[in-house]
Amino acid sequence: MNEDQIWLIDDDSITNFVNKIIIERNYSSAKIQEFLIASEALKQLQNNYAIGAELPNFIFLDINMPEMNGWEFLEAYKKLDPKITDHIKLYMLTSSQNEDDVKRADNCPVIRKFVNKPLKRDDVVEILRAS
Known part of the structure; x- marks a missing residue:
């Protein structure tokens, strides 16, 4: 299995830490990068490309x-x-229970799935290992 690059974009460092541990325990070939500010992740996408x-x-x-x-x-x-976005699988990871957010995510073609946080083992297995 090749090393996958996984980006966590969340302003809560504790949530990022927990999600990182869950991913690493269930998907050891992952290289994880955390962003606390979404605009920095956007800039990094452009810079990397x-x-x-x-x-x-x-x-x-x-x-x-x-x-x-x-x-x-x-x-x-x-x-x-x-060329930047075509191969990226993007998941909305949130604690929001707002039905409008769920509907909006379902109607956004770039979002693969709306996932409640924190990540759970089953989420990681389904999303990362199935890809």
Whole structure:
């Protein structure tokens, strides 16, 4: 199994820490990068592409974040060159129970699935090992 690049975009460092442990325990070949600010992840995507560095295979994106929330990130993400985004599997990872968020995620073609946080072992197995 090749090493997959997984990006966690969430302003809560404790959530990122917990998710990282769950991923590492169930998917040891993962290389995980954490972003506390969504706009920094967006810039890093563009920079990595520009210099020929690796892009993530998976992104787990939180909805509720300061400065740039998950929905704002997605609007900017959709405008990126498809050469950047085409192979990335993006999952909305959130604690939101808002039905509008669920419907909005279901209607967004770049979101593979709406996943409740923190990640659970079954989520990791289903998402990462099945890909």
